Amino acid sequence: MTVPSEVTASSGSTEDLVADHVLEFPGGYTRTTGPVIGRFLTELRDGRIVGVRTADGRTLVPPLEYDPQTGEAVTGEFTEVGPAGTVESWSWVNEPRAAHPLDRPFAWALIRLDGADTSLVHAVDAGDARAMRPGLRVRPRWKTSRSGHITDIESFVPEVTKIVSPVRMEYRVRPGRALARFLEGVARGVFLGCRCGSCHKVYVPYRLSCPQCGVAISEEVELPDTGTITTFAINNLPDPRAPQVPFVSAYILLDGSDIPMIALVGDVPAHEVRQGMRVRAVWVPEEERTASMSNIKWFAPTGEPDAEL
Ligand SMILES: [Zn+2]
Numbered sequence: 500m501t502v503p504s505e506v507t508a509s510s511g512s513t514e515d516l517v518a519d520h521v522l523e524f525p526g527g528y529t530r531t532t533g534p535v536i537g538r539f540l541t542e543l544r545d546g547r548i549v550g551v552r553t554a555d556g557r558t559l560v561p562p563l564e565y566d567p568q569t570g571e572a573v574t575g576e577f578t579e580v581g582p583a584g585t586v587e588s589w590s591w592v593n594e595p596r597a598a599h600p601l602d603r604p605f606a607w608a609l610i611r612l613d614g615a616d617t618s619l620v621h622a623v624d625a626g627d628a629r630a631m632r633p634g635l636r637v638r639p640r641w642k643t644s645r646s647g648h649i650t651d652i653e654s655f656v657p658e659v660t661k662i663v664s665p666v667r668m669e670y671r672v673r674p675g676r677a678l679a680r681f682l683e684g685v686a687r688g689v690f691l692g693c694r695c696g697s698c699h700k701v702y703v704p705y706r707l708s709c710p711q712c713g714v715a716i717s718e719e720v721e722l723p724d725t726g727t728i729t730t731f732a733i734n735n736l737p738d739p740r741a742p743q744v745p746f747v748s749a750y751i752l753l754d755g756s757d758i759p760m761i762a763l764v765g766d767v768p769a770h771e772v773r774q775g776m777r778v779r780a781v782w783v784p785e786e787e788r789t790a791s792m793s794n795i796k797w798f799a800p801t802g803e804p805d806a807e808l
Pocket of ligand 1: 695696697699700709710711713
């Protein structure tokens with residue numbers, strides 16, 4: 500970039516000279532609107548936004564008396580547009596001035612109202628600059644008392660596209676015969692499994708048929724409450740059953756069983772949990788037990804050396 504020499508020469512002495520001016524017509528300045536702008540403002544006063552058709556069928560919003568593309572007079576045919584529209588571009592105003600429509604940070608935006616072929620400049624009360632984006636859907640927020648002025652629309656506001664709704668389900672589970680039998684065991688502090696008479700695999704929780712052989716199972720096996728962690732996951736979202744966040748849920752192979760069961764792991768920092776870790780169930784006190792898995796708070800390390808997997 501080249502700098503003219505006279506600017507360079509004078510900049511040292513004139514840079515600090517500043518004079519503030521205000522150009523204002525304090526009482527306002529009366530002008531007639533003409534039929535096209537007049538119609539637009541009258542409709543605004545009545546809570547509607549209209550555009551005007553051009554000879555080639557486009558809709559100008561705000562309406563103009565002449566088509567800026569062709570210079571031809573518009574048709575005089577008005578059509579209601581919006582009131583919702585889409586933000587095309589914007590400029591964020593961090594420090595509103597006294598004459599601005601809002602006294603908090605807002606955006607001046609180019610808004611293409613639905614049905615319009617041109618865009619209108621207006622304020623968008625988005626709360627935060629990060630809420631602004633091209634394509635943001637907005638709607639006018641009207642003043643309750645209107646006079647036929649563009650400020651009859653106080654500002655545009657984003658459409659509601661997201662709500663937080665509480666989710667709650669209440670349901671009752673009736674265990675089948677197998678689960679009922681397993682929970683009877685849990686109620687007295689033991690894990691009940693079963694052994695398949697055909698493949699000799701031991702399953703826990705207790706079940707009535709072998710998933711591999713398909714045969715009915717009749718041999719019940721009482722398993723100890725110790726086992727080995729085979730795989731685990733560290734969870735970073737809170738769970739009412741878990742001791743803290745992060746917490747660990749793991750597949751635990753109870754001693755004597757061939758199929759791991761899923762349970763929480765507690766009394767150990769999440770990052771210390773590992774595959775092969777030996778664990779024992781931590782039961783709630785006997786007087787608090789019911790026929791439910793909540794009898795087992797979690798599995799805690801036993802301190803034994805890790806098992807080979
Ligand atoms: Zn089997």
